Amino acid sequence: MESIQSSLQKMMSGEKFLKQYEKMKHEIFTDPIINEFIGKNPQVSLEMLEKSLPKLDQYRKELNSCNNCPGLEKCSNLMQGYKPRLVIERNYVDIRFEICETKLKIDRQKQQQSLIKSLYIPKDILEARFENIDQREELRMAATAAALEFVMEADPGNHSMGLYLYGKFGVGKTYIMGAVANALADRGIETMLVYTPDFFREMKQSIGDGTLNQKLERVKNAGVLILDDIGAESLSSWIRDDVLGVILQYRMLEKLPTLFTSNFDYEELEEHLSYSERGGFEQLKAKRIMERIRHYTRPVYVDGSNRREQN
Structure with missing residues (x-):
């Protein structure tokens, strides 16, 4: 052979x-x-x-x-x-x-996307950028400027001041927060965006499956936390005191900034938080929560036409 x-x-x-x-x-x-x-x-x-x-x-x-x-x-x-x-x-x-x-570009994008963790946030919000925000309305411009200033100064662990964007439904508060998350990712800062009503609903369900503490720790420790649409949830004393209160107290002590969007101003949110499912109002407990929000956020009113009606 x-x-x-x-x-x-x-x-x-x-x-x-x-x-x-x-x-x-x-x-x-x-x-x-x-x-x-x-x-x-x-x-x-x-x-x-x-x-x-x-x-x-x-x-x-x-x-x-x-x-x-x-x-x-x-x-x-x-x-x-x-x-x-x-x-x-x-x-x-x-x-x-x-x-x-x-x-390199794709890997960089993936790395940036990995810095943005979201719970119940639509895809278009996760792709938001400041350059795509409609600046034709003056009050929206003021909110965008405040958000950009936060992005430039954000220093989790050393500086805990956040933002509280409030205004009527559909004016672009959540979109601005999506732009904040992407701009922070460009700086290498981890951000978690949370749609508050669905998150609180999940926390209730987590009691039964034993994942409550794990999920709570994840949100507590985010470099920058964005609580979207606070005040739209069905509230209970337990959610207010043992979930929201615990999160805000921890982040205050660790100097981790928290940002909010809401249809309520501070006073209206305090009234919402004081409601007790047992009937009546728990104003003192609501004031304790609001003290953490007021002291560690800058309120910014967002106005303009309803973006959802334009789409």
């Missing part, structure tokens, strides 16, 4: 193989990409190039793919998302791979 080595020698000495080899060699040596490398590296000899033909062929094909980038998902390179670079190793030309700009 003929050995593999012998079979290879016969194949490589065959006329068809030699023609294909010479064709590939001609294509490589006349390729502008390879000639550019040779021009920059005059120490490269013909012998080195001939020994490195497979690498040179791979390099020119992959670099051409990079120069006509089809996007990361359709990248045909051996190492998807990596750009080839020729290097000289002793008497041989080899390939090294470097992460390309397309992959």
Whole structure:
């Protein structure tokens, strides 16, 4: 039986193989990409190039793919998302791979998105950006300016001052907070956006499945916490005192900023928080919660046309 080595020698000495080899060699040596490398590296000899033909062929094909980038998902390179670079190793030309700009950009976006954690927040809010906010109405401009100022000064663990955006339904309070979260992600600051009514409803359900403390800890420790639409929830004394109160007390002590959106101003929210499901009002307990909100947030009124009616 003929050995593999012998079979290879016969194949490589065959006329068809030699023609294909010479064709590939001609294509490589006349390729502008390879000639550019040779021009920059005059120490490269013909012998080195001939020994490195497979690498040179791979390099020119992959670099051409990079120069006509089809996007990361359709990248045909051996190492998807990596750009080839020729290097000289002793008497041989080899390939090294470097992460390309397309992959860098996508990885950066994924990293930023991982800094934004959300509970029950719509996708369009998570993609909000300050540059997309309609600034034609003066009172919305004031709110946007306050939000931008917060983003620039935010320093979780050292500075606990937050924002309290309030105003009528649909004027863009939540969208502004989404823009805040994305701008903070650009700075590498973790943000959690929470739609308060659904979150409080889940906390009630968590008593039965034993996940209450785990979920409470997650929200308490967020670098920046945004409680969206506070005051829209069905409130109970337990939610007010043992969930909201615990969260705000912890964040106050740890100097972690909390931001709010609401249809209520401070006084209206205090009245809402004083309601007791047992009947009557618990004004003192509501005042304790509001003291933490008032002292650690800047109130900003948001006005303008209803964005939902425009869509």
